[in-house]
Amino acid sequence: MTIGVCAPVDIKMLNWELADTDLPETHAVPLSTNFVNGLLERGFKVIVYTNSPDIQEPKVYQTEQLTVCVGRMKPQPGRRFFLFEINDMARLIKQHPADFISAFWSYEYAWAAQKAGIPMVVSLHDVALQILLNHKDMFRLVRWAMNYVVVTRASHIIANSDYTYNMLDRGTRRKSRVINNFFPPDLESMVAPQKEKGNYIVSVLMGFSHRKNVETALKAFAKVRKKNPALEYHLVGAEMEMNGLAHQYARENGLDEGVKFLGQMPFKQVMDQIAGAKALLHPAREESFGMVLLEAMVARTAVIGGKNSGYVPTLLDNGNTGLLCDVESPDSIAGAILQVVEDDKLRAQLEERGYNFAQENYSADAIIQQHLDYYATILGKPLVPTLLKRKAKASEAAA
Template identity: 60%
Template sequence: MTLGVCGPVDLKLLEWELQGVDFPETNAFPLTSHFINGLLRRGYKVIAYTNSPVIDEPVVYETTQLKVCVARNKPQPGRRFFLFEVEDLQQLILRHPADFISAFWSYEYAWAALKTGIPTVVNLHDVASQILLNHRDMYRLVRWTINAIVVHKAKYLIANSEYTYNQLGKKLRSKTITINNFYPNNLERSLAAPVQKENYIVSVVQGFSRRKNIDTALKAFATIRERQPEVEYHLVGIDMEEGGLAHQYATTHNLAEGVKFLGPLPFNKVTEHIAKAKLLLHSSREESFGMVVLEAMVVGTPVVGGTESGFIPYLLNYGQAGLLTDINSSDAIASSVISLLKNETLQAKLKQDGYDFAVKNFSEQVVIDKHLAYYSKILGKQLQTRSLTSVHTSQE
């Protein structure tokens, strides 16, 4: 049995013999790579399907257990309804077929997998309607339309949280099960021990938008800075670099004092930066899951998140594993952050309770076993492990 994983894959995070190779840039999402690694550790043969904006022809890498097929991604795919990307992925899958495919996200990757006719389960990692409501532009309208096509065509759907599941209509819920996201089992071991906390709070954000709500967080930090001038605020992620959208906004509104605009960082650097922070401020108004929150819980950094921010209240065990606040109010955010910074007893409690809740509910072992059990149910047979021994790379 060969399992396929189709989605955005960070090739540098894969645990295979080709670590250190100068791979082309890909559309990457760490969770997909961690999922592949989890399957490999269980002895499964895996074929990963992803794409890259910097290659002229599809590329295939192959090792003992893992084959990675990289299709092409052309500029401005939304203007073409992602049709080129879907076709290129579809043809690559057909040339290198798996027995079963798990597709991540209900967009071009899932569409391509479904078009092959290979048995496929689609993992829902966001709520397309909520994304469109918070980003009212043509690109998100195209994405919403693709999502509608995919969820209609798919026979099997997996929602990454109860929040995502509850956003679906009754008909879609009838073919959907809920399996939460997970953290990789090597997350803690990847940190240099012991981690020394430094005097900053951190937000990790993929985009400066109404949904991510960094403007309110910056206003809150201005108040925090007045009360505790020694504390810094570090912004990590897309649009968070110097000169980026967040920096421009902060400069225009005189909110940049004490803020470090670090921009995108490699996954291990992000994890290390979260681990060293006094707390993680998660300002998003809506979140289908909240991977960065889970990662903070695992590495021992208390979290402040939104009371009504999608799955965040559940992820923080309704205030038992993190501090919940009105994320739409800069005053409420500032008050919650300041109270937590001043209360070392509460910091220690949230750190321990957050870690315990994460281990019990979101560990790799627990979650991937649920995926494999569902695949077995779909296929009507118990999955068997397999291992091969060849290593080579090729151009398609």
């Protein structure tokens, strides 16, 4: 059984023989990368279909268990509805077909897989309409239109949370199943042991936007600093760097005191930042899931999130595994920060509860098996890993 994964995948983080070779940079997401590694660990033969802005011609890298097909990316793909990228990946899929394809996100990757005509499922990891409502620009309008085409054509869909599922229309829900996101089994091992938490809180956010709500978080932290002037606020992620959009806003509004603008960094360093913090503040107004909150829970860091922010209340077990606040209110956010920072007992309880809740509900073993069970249902037959088949045949021959 060969499973195809059409998704943004960091091919340098895959568990294969070519990991340390000269590979192109890809538009990568840890979740889909870890999903591929999970399939490989279970003995499946896997074909990855992804893309890169760093190549002039499509590339194919092949080992016994894993084949990686890399299509090309051109600048400003939204102006072309990503058609060049879609067609490039679709050609690679047809040249190197899998038995079944799991496509992550309802945009160019799923569209490319649909053009190949292979049995497949589309995994939804955001709510395109909500993103458009929070980012009213032409690019998000294009993405919403792509999502509409892909979801309409799809026969089978996975929603990454109850929140995402409930945001779908009735017809789409009938062809959908909820399978939550997961954290990778090696996540704990990549976090340096923390003897003592640093005197800072951290936010990890991809973009300075209305949806991510950094402005309100900065206003809240300014209030916290009046009562706890030694505390720092570390901002990590796209547009969170020195002189980036978040820094410019903070400087212009006198909100930069005590704030470190760290920008994007390798995943290991991000996890070290999270693990060393007294709390992870997630001020986003809407989240279909909230992977960074789950990662913080695994790292035993207390979490603060929005009480109306999509799936966040469920992920925080309605306030049992993290503090919920009104992310529209600087006073509410500031109050939650001070609670966690100043109450060592509460912070320790949240750290322990969050860790246990993550382990019990979002482990890779359980979630990846749910994916495989759904694929078997779609195909109408059990999925047998290629490597297990070979071992069985070898045992029979030896007997």
